[in-house]
Amino acid sequence: MGKYQLKSRKEGSVITLLEVDTECRAWYVKADDKDAAVKTLISMGESIRCLESIYVNGDDMTEDILSAFSAARKTSYPEEFMPESETDDFAPQGSYMPPEEMMPDDVPPPDEYGYEEAGAAPLSPLPSAEEIEAAASQSGREEASIADERPSEFAMPDILPDLASVLPKTAFVSSPKKNASGAVNGMYLGKKHITGNPVEIRTITDEADGVVFVGTVINCEMRELRSKKKLFLMSLADETNGISCKKFFDRPEEAGGLEELKAGMAVKVRGNVRFDKYSGGLVLELQQVEKGEIIKIDHEDDYPTPRVELHLHTKMSLDGLIDNEEIIKTAAKWHHPAVAITDHGVIQAFPKIQDLADKYKQKVIYGMEGYMIEDIPADPDTDRQQYNHIIILAKNVTGLRNLYRMVTLSHLKFYRKRPLIPKPILKELHEGLIYGSACVMGEFFRAVLTGKSDEELIEMAKFYDYLEVQPLGNNEFLINDDKFAEVNSEKDLQDLNRKVIEIGEKAGRPVCATSDAHYMFAEDQRNRDILLSNWEKPGKIESHPPVYIRTTQEMLDEFSYLPKEKALEIVVENTRRIADECEVLHPLAEEWKSYNPKISGADEKLVEMCYSNAKAIYGDPLPKEVQERLTLELTPIIKHGYGVLYYIAHKLVKHSNDRGYLVGSRGSVGSSFVATMSGITEVNPLPPHYVCPNCHWTHFYTDGSVGGGFDLPDKACPECGHPLNKNGHNIPFAVFLGFDGDKVPDIDLNFSSGDDQGVAHKYTEELFGRDNVFRAGTIAGIQDKTAYGFVKKYAENRGLTFNDIFIEKLSAGVAGVKRTTGQHPAGIMVCPRDMDIHNFTPLQYAANKKYLKDEEGNRIPGTITTHFDYHSISGRMLKLDILGHDDPKVIRMLQDITGIDPLKIPFDDKKTLSLFSSTEALGLTPQQLGAVIGNKGITVGALGLPEYGTPFVRGMLEDTRPKNFSELVRISGFSHGTDVWLNNAQDLIRSGTVKLEEAISTRDDVMNYLIEHGVRPLTAFKVMENVRKGKGLEKGGFNNKAELDAAHVPQWFIDSCLKIGYLFPRAHAVAYVMMAFRIAWFKVYQPLAYYAAYFTIRAEGSFNAPVILKGLESQKAELARIAALEHSTAVEKGNATVIEVAAEMYLRGMEFLPIDLDRSDASEFKMVDGKLLPPFNCIPALGDAVAKEIVRARGEHLFTSKEDLKKRGKVSQSIIDTMDSMGILKNMPDEEQISLFSF
Incomplete structure (x- = not known):
């Protein structure tokens, strides 16, 4: 039989724990020195507090030991200040490791709050203390004299059950939890520890009272009912099955503890099992829920000189499961x-x-x-x-x-x-x-x-x-x-x-x-x-x-x-x-800053560029606000070695600008004025201001009275009379590089998707050398739904029946195992020219595909990526995010179609602004729109506009009716944040508590608002950092309540901060809104060009030509059909969005031409005779490759028959039939006409 050996550092007594009852409520101990053993047990602190009986050498010493412990405990700590654990006398060796004094022989001893058995059968009747003592004396074996020696096996007579067969493989360890009053109780629901034997969930097949389970939370949620009561729902699973649990609360405050529960936590629960008419199965009606951990108590390696495992497989092996x-x-x-x-x-x-x-x-x-x-x-x-x-x-x-x-x-x-x-x-x-x-x-x-x-x-x-x-x-x-x-x-x-x-x-x-x-x-x-069952043949x-x-x-x-x-x-x-x-190694490079790519003179070129551009705009000498901001930013940028990163980004953006493409910035890079002056971003983060392009007169608004520079009224220069330029969005630099400017810059850029993005990728190879630029690798594991399918197949092949909760529990055991590799769509990893890539990572092909096929079906080389997932090395070598985005592509197409320079579009144009609050600029009434597309978001003209075109955001526009650019930025922030609009800013605005311009919408709002109220900048920054991550106000070890109170920060602001889960950066919002506003301008003033660009770029794959090209009534009928569906597919939802925009275009008096075999483009909508001519790739099932082939073949000579189209255009018969049904091939013969005169 197994036993524990316990040794007190203070008392030096060696004792042997012979047996533990099923609940770990009783210990039976044999000791060579009884008095010393008692002192040892008293010194164990919380490890013995839960025990009901303690026998030492056959004598019941429970009262003596527990009384002495309680007295010592009260002497040491007032009850209200008791620590969460008392382990001064013990030294835990890693998680779940028993103290050195309690090193086990075969199984570990009860821990600080007692091991609770999970699902074991009850013990046979316990022998008397006399029988235990007699059994021990018959063993004829001497116990080891020191704690780190392995005691010899203790031969036990039949009167004692074999501990190996009694003790469970898992144990529930109750853990402390402080409630609102500060007491330590370890309970989420109820006040007392749960007593009674836990049973396996599978053993409960009917209603039962007072059932105790130990298991893992699979999922849980707290619902608020219409009656204002709360309902807590939880799925619980052990190693045998799963069960649903629930608890109603008449008073919401009673449910506080359960709000802390999350999936994956271990709990012990008690309740009554009842049949639930709603679910049609058994449900546990909760009475108590206890916090804890489930540990494997029979997995200990206590050999004096342990081995080393030299061969094992983690989840990165396709068949490995080791976490x-x-x-x-x-x-x-x-x-x-x-x-x-x-x-x-x-x-x-x-x-x-x-x-x-x-x-x-x-x-x-x-x-x-x-x-x-x-x-x-x-x-x-x-x-x-x-x-x-x-x-x-x-x-x-x-x-x-x-x-x-x-x-x-x-x-x-x-x-x-x-x-x-x-x-x-x-x-x-x-x-x-x-x-x-x-x-x-x-x-x-x-x-x-x-x-x-x-x-x-x-x-x-x-x-x-x-x-x-x-x-x-x-x-x-x-x-x-x-x-x-x-x-x-x-x-x-x-x-x-x-x-x-x-x-x-x-x-x-x-x-x-x-x-x-x-x-x-x-x-x-x-x-x-x-x-592995996923690869099994059915029935095998x-x-x-x-x-x-x-x-x-x-x-x-x-x-x-x-x-x-x-x-x-x-x-x-x-x-x-x-x-x-083998030496102790670190596979990944340590010092990131040592591995920046080197460009000669990058720092000097950056500084010179910034000052040159600043002086060209603001004059020389520079205004105080401009000079101070450049100094504030350039000092840490150069100090920390980030100048080269700015210079690289400048080169990439300039390369695209020189080719006629706009590049949008993402993230917080627009918070940096250096990024603005080096041409990386259009966003100007200075306070709102006027600047004269002629004489460089400036005026800055630093008191928060102006939301953004684009909102300022038009004005003539008081010095020279020239019209003033307006700019500035009041964005702190700290949002980008931290309060001390030492955070690694993350410069994300949006290039025109498709055409310019690929060129930008190639340009990085020119900058750094082809052998030093690699795509950022990704690793994809088995997803939850796939794992769920694995479990279902496993069960079916074996004739097993699992409920959904248990299937979900088992699927978690295989989820995350590596399935394949891939590449980040925009990430480029750059290795310095003077270093070997193998200082950072090995290389491989994405998805291990050495060859790929292009659109024409030709074999091309695969994409070489980093072997390591890019997340793990992006802080150690340069990662460039050269993202593709539709906005720059749409604007380039609009520029090509109309010849209008998008950079000259004013951001305070009144008709364009009106689109976000009414439909007047479209020449439509809400009733006209509503008659076709329904009643969601029909009082604003934002259909099809990036950032604002979805029903949700159109609803926000209807709630707020924005009147200027800065309010559009706020709405972008609301829509991209988490818990920022719903149940937060929306309620504050509707109730009249705050105005739109006051509500928190972006992370910068928090910092700016607090500074304007007199809060120290460092405190304001820390609060902003916590709030933007959903951590409340005071996480991170600092207490700012007194300072916020002294600044008279209103309660609505504090409450709003506490609700927020994630805040969008204003710089990102400004960049997006600038692009969206330009596109909106074209919608007002160049509508046919706008719709041509929209359907070409944004409707790709979702243009339902057979419906749309039949006209307004067909569009209306299809929208009504989709709206009536209880569950529409993603394809149907995407089609509906495009049909809505098409219907708007028709209502504005524009329409489509039929697809024309002789004139249509492969993929671009063309403006022809005041109408739109759709391309070939709008035809269902006809892809870009075939569309291009049709246009290429047509360039040789026009098609003369369906047979000719099929042969030269490489068009399948099914697509020929579709084209025929759409009227595209009317009057075209099936086959070539053979004439006598042809010979």
Whole structure:
């Protein structure tokens, strides 16, 4: 039987805990010194507070011990100031680790708040204390005298149940929680700890009272009912099934504790199980909910000299399920000197593993299980060679870089269904690396299995630095494999391992026992079965080997057929020896600033450019406001080495501007005046101001009285009479680079999607060199819905029935396993010219596709990306976000169609502004619009406009009726934020508490408002940072309440801040609104051009030509049909939006021409005779490639028949039929007409 050994640092007494009852409410203790044992127990603090009975050497000492503990506790702390835990006498070693004084033998002891059994069967009747004492005295064994020695097994008579069969594999550990009064109770619902045995959920098949469950919250929500009551709903699951739980509250304040519950939390609950008529199933009506953690109490590695795991697979292996944090945390908890990470063919777990290794102070050996082939293939695409597994471990920085190079070569040059590594490459890059022979799929074990001679095996073994053997269960499948007729029994498997050990001795290579772990613990087998069931054939159930991580003792037991010394050697000594050869490494580059690309003179050019442009606008000498802002920004930018980043962004934007394209800024870059003066952004963050373009007279409004410079009335210069320019949006620089200007700049730019974006990507290669620019790699895991499908298939194949809650719980066990890789649509990673990319990351093809096909079906090279997910390295090497966006593309098309320069459009044009508050500028009434498109957002003219065209935002416009540019910016902020408009600003505006211009809409509003009210800038900045992230007002260790009160900040402002989940940056909103306003101007003054650009660019793929081209009545009928649907599809919703814009165009007196085989463009709407001529790609199922082919063939000569169109235009018969039905091919013969005169 197992037992605990406890030792007090203060008292020095060794005691043995013989037994714990099912609820951990009673301890039965044997001690060599009873008095010292009692003192030891008293010193354990909160660990014993929950106990109801404590027996020491057969005597009931409960009252003495608990009374003494209570007295000591009250002496130390007044009750109202009790700490959340009292562990001064104990030193926890990592999460879930018992104190050193309570190091377990077979299972860990009760923890600080007591282990609660989860789903175990009740104990048989407990023996008396006399029987326990008698049993202990009969054992004839001496207990160990010091705490860190393993006590010998305590032979127990039949009168005591076997603890191994009684104690559960999991335990619920209650954890403290402070309620509003400051008391520590650990309860979300109810006041007392939950007593009684938890039962498995699957055992409850009918109504029952006072049921206790322990499980994990799958999901939960608090609903407010019309009656103003609250209803709490929760889905709970244990390892056997799931159940719904609910609780009604008459008074909302009673539900406070449950509001804190979140998915993934562990709870213990009590309630009555009742049949629920609404769900049609059993529901637990909650009475108590207790906070805690579910831990695996039988997973401890307490061997004095623990082993090292050299072979395991995380979720980055397609068939691995080991969570990064769980393995590192467990290795640290088990005091393993190191642990190796060896995923299949990839090293994508390294970045997160490095962070976790630092967090838990755990040494990690960075490696990979590679796919080795014998020779370098003549043609990697066709040369098929047998591959073998090989373990590759990095022992130093040189080895790490060689491993990176190996990964790159295997993915870019030798990839064939998997990344292959030729043996000559392994030999060439062996420096700094350690090679292991891997598993049954390794070359060496296969050779042993197939009976190679000792001479051949010894020669083969010398290629490796160590050989591997694994538990018999890993290879048990060989017994039933017809290909290996010589393997018929467990003894044959043992003999195979013995042969590996024998050859290792002869070849002078150490042999290491490894788990080849694909999941953490034995009970996690089901998760891997679920994962692999996706590849099972219907009706065929596969069995899979038990490939979990063994503790040291478990691994020694696996090799108990060997001499004890030999087992110890391969399990402990050799694995630690390999680990000792490996240095502590950091796979990712450390100092980001050292790895900026270098451009000669970038800082000087940036400073010169900014001052030159500023003086051209504001004159020389510069106004105080301009000079101070440039100094404020340039000083930290140059100091922290960010000048080159600004200069690079300037070069990219200028390159596009020179080609006639506008570039929009994203994020907070518009908060930087240096970005404005270097041409990176149009947004001017200075306070609202006038500036004379002739004599440079300026006037700034710094008192908050003006929302934005574009709102200022037109005015003539008081000095020279010239019309003044107006600008400035009052955006603090701190929003971009932080209060001290030391935050790494994140410069995101919107290039014209499609045409200019690709050119910008190519330009980065010109700037930095083709071999230094790579697309940002991404990694996609199995999503929740896919995992859900895996569980369903697993259950169906096995004839199992799980409820939805339990399926969701099981699906979480496989969600997140890597499925594929890809690329960020806009991210470009730049490696400095003087550095090797392998200082940062290996490379690969996106989705491992070496070749792709273009629109015409031609084979083109795949996209090379970073092997690591870009998030993990973007802080260590430069990442450029060259995003594609439709707004610059629309504006360029409008400019090309009309010849009007969009940069000359005024942002205070009254007719354009009126679109956002009425339909008057369209020449329409709301009634006319409503008769066709319904009643949502019909009193404003924003249909089709970016930022403002959705029903939700049109509703915001109707609520606010904005009258100037700065109010449009506020609405953009409202629409992009979380919990900013609904139940917040909307209510404040409707109630008249605040005006539109006062409500919080962007993060900058918070900082500006507080500064205007006299709050210190640093405090205002900190409040802004908290509020924008949804953290309230005072997170981050500072208390600003007194300062806010002193500044008389109104309560509505504070309440509004507390509700906000996310705030949009004003600079981003301003940039978007500037683009949207220009497009709106064209809608008013150049309507046909506006609709041509809209349908060409924004309606691509959603233009329902058969409906739209029939006219207004057809459009109206289709909108009514979609509106009547209970659940419309995404395609239907997209079509409806486009039809609404088409209907508006018709109501304004414009219409479409039919698609014309002789005149239509491939993809662009053309203005012809005051109408719009649709392109070919509007025809259902006709893609861009065929549309281009039609136009190309038509350029040779016009089509003469359907047969000619089909042949030269490469048009399928089904599309011919569609074109015929749409009247496009009227009067065209089916076949070529043959005339006698043709001969």
